[in-house]
Amino acid sequence: LMSPKYPKNKNIYKRLSNLFEFLWRLGVMILCKTILISRYLRGLMGTFNERAEKLMEKLTEEADKKTEELSMLQLFNGVTLDVIAKVAFDVDLDLQKETSPFSKSENLSLSNIQLNPKNRPFINEVREACRLLRATGAQWIHDRKTAIKNGVDVPKDVLIQILKTAGQDEELMVDNFVTFFIAGHETAANQLAFCVMELGRHPEIMEKVKKEVDDVIGMKMDIRYEDLGQLTYLSQVLKETLRLYSTVPGTSRDILEDMVIDGIHIPGGCVALFSSYVTGRMEKFFKDPLTFDPDRFHPDAPKPYYCYYPFALGSRACLGKNFAQMETKVVMAKLLQRFNFTFIPRQTFDLLDTETLRPKSGVLCSIRHRKHSQ
Numbered sequence: 001l002m003s004p005k006y007p008k009n010k011n012i013y014k015r016l017s018n019l020f021e022f023l024w025r026l027g028v029m030i031l032c033k034t035i036l037i038s039r040y041l042r043g044l045m046g047t048f049n050e051r052a053e054k055l056m057e058k059l060t061e062e063a064d065k066k067t068e069e070l071s072m073l074q075l076f077n078g079v080t081l082d083v084i085a086k087v088a089f090d091v092d093l094d095l096q097k098e099t100s101p102f103s104k105s106e107n108l109s110l111s112n113i114q115l116n117p118k119n120r121p122f123i124n125e126v127r128e129a130c131r132l133l134r135a136t137g138a139q140w141i142h143d144r145k146t147a148i149k150n151g152v153d154v155p156k157d158v159l160i161q162i163l164k165t166a167g168q169d170e171e172l173m174v175d176n177f178v179t180f181f182i183a184g185h186e187t188a189a190n191q192l193a194f195c196v197m198e199l200g201r202h203p204e205i206m207e208k209v210k211k212e213v214d215d216v217i218g219m220k221m222d223i224r225y226e227d228l229g230q231l232t233y234l235s236q237v238l239k240e241t242l243r244l245y246s247t248v249p250g251t252s253r254d255i256l257e258d259m260v261i262d263g264i265h266i267p268g269g270c271v272a273l274f275s276s277y278v279t280g281r282m283e284k285f286f287k288d289p290l291t292f293d294p295d296r297f298h299p300d301a302p303k304p305y306y307c308y309y310p311f312a313l314g315s316r317a318c319l320g321k322n323f324a325q326m327e328t329k330v331v332m333a334k335l336l337q338r339f340n341f342t343f344i345p346r347q348t349f350d351l352l353d354t355e356t357l358r359p360k361s362g363v364l365c366s367i368r369h370r371k372h373s374q
């Protein structure tokens, strides 16, 4: 059901389908996908390293000051936003600066709002956040158009695709900008935060993964593409994180014609919903499913068969899968290389579903320098 034969549901993917459906039809996405998977991704290691270093600088400051409460989710949102802004839109942000209103806006704009008069101040805050996000997109689109008009050599990035496909429709361009911006960073930031959350309550797994990081990258700051392949246990930890906390908890496809699955008649014209969150937690597929156990993804373990799909499956699966896997590995490897973190009492393990899944209390930690070798 995740083959191109079954389209994504138009109502659910209102905005995304505009841009991506069209690009798939043109074949542009096949090209994008190939580029994203191969040499282009290698070339992104510089950006991943550089932006992750900014986060490390910020954490070094906080560890020096012995700050008692840090929201890891907020910090991770900063780094993944910095990365996507640079890679997709060629804009340099520096969101590790606490003063940035932009980071807060982006976070607020995904909030679930209940239309209750008592919520008025919060609703206004969310509206303001959305306005700021859209105004930023409109400004970047305007800057890029001006650059093109003035004959400036511009990168062949996502922003160019957005300009090409929206014709003269400025609103659509901004819609697509916001969608890609959020799709391209929020999910990865949530995954990183959940990963810290699970490592924090599994000291033995934390020690094992730190040892691997020490063995593979030691004290060096510049992580190379080749190093990523050797961080196999860290890969397992990140995969297991997405099994328990599928940051995009589900997807959907239109069933165009009648069909029978496992003896059950499915009438054409209905929408099939797939919950990677639910399948990831089913005993039928994963023994003792609520236990965080990265060894399920050991290279020699049997591969999960159509029951593990945090990036969806098939040709319309996540375009940023490899990008996200590299980015999260670089950030986690640097973090584990240099810091110890301890939850503070206000930290909870509750989840918040705002279309994407995030840790409700933001993974609140105090952070200290690691004494090598510790």
Ligand code: HEM
Residues within 6 Å of the ligand: 008, 016, 020, 021, 183, 184, 185, 187, 188, 191, 246, 247, 248, 250, 251, 252, 310, 311, 312, 313, 315, 316, 317, 318, 319, 320, 321, 323, 324
């Ligand atoms: C942990 C990180 C991420 C997760 C779990 C994730 C998951 C997903 C899922 C489940 C879908 C829906 C696919 C479907 O409905 O079949 C999707 C779509 C998409 N994702 Fe991601 N994603 C992540 C990171 C990223 C990043 C970093 C980018 C960009 C650099 C990105 C770009 C996209 C795009 C463009 C689509 C739409 C693809 C299409 O419609 O053809 N994602 N993602």
